[in-house]
Amino acid sequence: MITALDRLLIAADNALRTVSGAAIASRPAPGPSGTRLEDPADRAHVAGLMRVDHAGEVCAQALYAGQAMVARDPEVRRALEVAGSEEKDHLAWCAERLGELGERPSLLTPFWYAGSFGLGIASGLAGDRWSMGFLVETERQVEHHIDGHLESLPASDERSRAILVRMREDEIRHAGTGERLGGAPLPAPVRGAMKIVAKVMTTTAYRI
Numbered sequence: 001m002i003t004a005l006d007r008l009l010i011a012a013d014n015a016l017r018t019v020s021g022a023a024i025a026s027r028p029a030p031g032p033s034g035t036r037l038e039d040p041a042d043r044a045h046v047a048g049l050m051r052v053d054h055a056g057e058v059c060a061q062a063l064y065a066g067q068a069m070v071a072r073d074p075e076v077r078r079a080l081e082v083a084g085s086e087e088k089d090h091l092a093w094c095a096e097r098l099g100e101l102g103e104r105p106s107l108l109t110p111f112w113y114a115g116s117f118g119l120g121i122a123s124g125l126a127g128d129r130w131s132m133g134f135l136v137e138t139e140r141q142v143e144h145h146i147d148g149h150l151e152s153l154p155a156s157d158e159r160s161r162a163i164l165v166r167m168r169e170d171e172i173r174h175a176g177t178g179e180r181l182g183g184a185p186l187p188a189p190v191r192g193a194m195k196i197v198a199k200v201m202t203t204t205a206y207r208i
Contacts, residue, residue, distance in 0.1 A: 018061045018091065018113055025092035026085065031162025034100050042154045047103035048206040049149050050160060053167070054094035055106045055205035056142060059116040060087040063138065066120020067131050076128045076181055083135070083174045090167045097160055106205040132183030137191055139175035141198055143168055 037043040064084040071077035098105060106112065123134040146168045153161055186194075 018058055018088075018109075023061075023088050023091045023095070025089040025096075027089050029093040029096050029159075029163060030166045031159040033159065035157060035159035037101070037154060037157060039154070042157070043101055046153065046157055046160055047098060047101045049152060050094050050097050050101065051103065051106050052202045052205045053146075053149065053164070054091065054098060055109065055112050055201060056145070057087055057091035057094055058106075058109050058112045059201070060084070060138075060142075061091060062113040062116035063120040063123075064135075066117045066122075067124040067135070068120075070121055070124035071128060071131065073128045073181075076132060079177050079181060080131075080135070083177070086170050086174070090163075090170065093163045093167070097163060100159070107208050108204065112201065112205070129182050129184040130186075132178040132181045133186050134183075135178035136175045136183040137186050137194060139171045139178065141194060142171045143175070145198070145202070146171065 037046060061084060064080045064087065068077050068080035068084065071080060095105060119134075124131045146164050150161060150164055150168075153164070
């Protein structure tokens with residue numbers, strides 16, 4: 001039987017692996033590996049986009065770890081753990097693509113993780129219905145964010161496009177799981193605050 005201490009240790013291990021860049025994907029990254037971008041401007045832009053996506057996946061790791069640690073319903077906890085595992089794939093894929101571009105993740109990775117872990121704990125403590133509602137809203141906003149990145153990518157970047165398309169499919173499925181498990185629609189002020197926080201993160205992570 002997994003105890004509260006076990007869950008705390010698991011969360012700490014996940015935090016260290018995420019922040020240190022040691023996350024390993026269980027699925028290979030989609031698309032043709034090593035797709036090169038000859039135009040320096042295109043390469044810099046794609047690196048910025050992938051840095052934002054990587055930061056978003058850091059936040060997802062932290063958010064779902066925090067929610068899972070305090071979830072009351074075993075089915076809800078299991079759904080969060082499955083989503084977290086798939087988000088770990090996304091994290092590793094984004095890191096791999098950044099490496100192919102000769103770029104690094106955001107320097108603020110520890111900050112993104114800490115803030116999102118706190119949000120995960122808070123939403124989880126509010127109850128499983130609110131936790132699942134937070135999951136649904138998060139994934140819907142991520143889906144919208146990925147749509148923007150797909151439109152912004154250079155046509156020649158098949159690798160990044162394939163990664164983002166697969167990520168989008170997973171995010172849509174995670175939102176569906178949250179709805180199936182009774183996620184409560186979040187109040188408009190909460191949704192608005194989430195969008196503001198996401199805007200700050202994406203704008204900052206693109207460059208730093």
